[in-house]
Amino acid sequence: MASEGIAAEAVGLEARRVGRAGRLMLRRPQALNALDLAMIRALHAQLRLWQDDPEIEIVILEGEGRAFCAGGDVRRVRAEVLAGDFEAAETFFAEEYALNAAIAHFPKPYLSLMHGACMGGGLGISVHGSDRIVTETAVFAMPETAIGFAPDVGASYFLPRLAGALGFYLGLTGARLTGADAVHAGLGTAFVPSERLAELGDALVRDGRAAIAHFSAPLPAYSLAPVLSAIDQSFSAESLPDILARLEAMDSDWARATLAELRRHSPSALCWSLTSLKAGARMDLDSALAAELRLAQRLMRLPEFAEGVRAMLVDKDRKPRWQPARLEDVDPRMIRDLFRP
Template sequence: MVCQITQNLTLYETDPSVKLVILKGNGTVFCAGGDVISAVTSSLSGHWTYPASFYKKQLTLDHLMATCKKPVVSIINGVVMGGGAGLSMNTTFRIVTEKSFFAMPEISIGLFPDVGASYFLSRLPNHFGEYLGLTGRRLNGAEMVKCGLATHFVPSKKLNFLENALQNVTTSDISTVTALIDKFTETAYLMEDSPLKRLDKINKFFSKGTVEEIILSLGKEIEINGAEKWITDAMTYMRTSCPTSLKIWLRSVREGRSQTIEQCLLRDYNIMCHILRRTVSNDFYEGSRAKLFDKDNKPVWDPPKLEQVSEEMVNQYFEKVEDENWECLQFPDRSNIPSKL
């Protein structure tokens, strides 16, 4: 699928008859996972470079999508997680509906929010990106629009009409396409329990320097003001997720805040290769076993506690992979560097 999308998108870029590209799911979801299980099985049955080779192609497609010379309209009518977020979150237009929801729950299986998440999540308000990556919190369509992950909210009953209108567009002009989509757009409203109504507190807690300090500040908040559900949910998620992954994400998202999409994707590739290679630990394979294969939901992390994950251990994930089988990721030159978020 990655190879087919890459081939088609490359052709569309240079085809003068193509004015824009529509990216959508085939069914009740947009795109959610699907690559993790195959990555684990191919690695365990062969060599860690098997999934690394796929991952290189996936990130190259993400880069192509983010720098596409034609407007790309992602119609997200359903679940968008993981690899699906990498495909859609850097496109020109990101349309969601009342059926949409977004999440990056990779930390719970010993991974980290990747595929450019340190770029598009770091550009959300204040430290909301840290919050989403550390807690795996799901956002609905309205929340995606309000925080900036999506550009338009269109009720699902209007999607066929919108798509028909888009197919008749005769220009690649962004303002023209925007005006067309605006005709189908409706106002999205937040629910009372939305974390976006608690941005001040989220910024206060998730701006702390370390994961340990974030958890400590949340615990103190419960002691002083009582247990709000969003806080207890966040603490439960972080306390059961991979300690090393939590620290990788916090560093990654903060580095990404001042970097380009290309730099973020290159870092993702390095980190993922270390994870696949088990440079530091076996956490990804153990998390996949517990969550996706045996499904006992009892992963044994190594190290098991945050305070046991040293800065030196985290640093290794951000360094070059010293392995004769490792291949560096290089993107083709692109003249259309994005400023879409």
């Protein structure tokens, strides 16, 4: 029974104390619970209150409607950039990444119950916690290269730590994983049928993390299993031209489809994203988030970000005009300058 209710629906978040659990609900369903600055601030403030509260033993995060969280509200960030309000855009990224770090360092179990879209910033508020329980409806992705950006929210840390070269494949292509595949890959921690997710939430309040074992279902087969060796062979290459060359040398439908996907993305974004992922593989999470913030502050000022968000999320014509349009024309000095201290 709820002993205390903290309504923050005006900022897209509801926080409730239920027994010894803190329950958080993202409540911006019309935007697939995409995170804006008000939601980020409300989440962070609530975690600060609960981390030192001896009566809160576990925190449970959910999303209202048909998605867990489709990412950060980059349409608003783009509008701020186009209006010349770089300070507001920088504040968004700085506070989002600070929230990601707070979740990673949260001293109590922090569980995400994930269904529908779990993308970009949605991974930032879940993957750094103790448990990610996913359903068959969940779809995981880091699609930043498609909008002229780079995998962030700590992705430069957690993607390279997936088995083999899987994280580089996911970070560069933006490939989507089903809920079961996300568990196989290591992004999810348990698989629960969607019809039992609400029941699990109530059981977690009563029994804590022990309840997960009673609701977990056997994992379906890993759909990526047949192409894992090809992923490792191609995406372990040192440079983007080498990755493309290895894919071109493979005579398979998967390789051809992967090549076609990569060629739809910003050539520049592919280059700086690969550089970021390789750097993050050598960093701890806090260092990776700091590096991502420096990079984000620079990328948001480039034409690729505004154009990518326009094509994919604003006009939705899916016809971005990348500058440059060819990988051969990407200036290596520009990529290096993005990563200067």
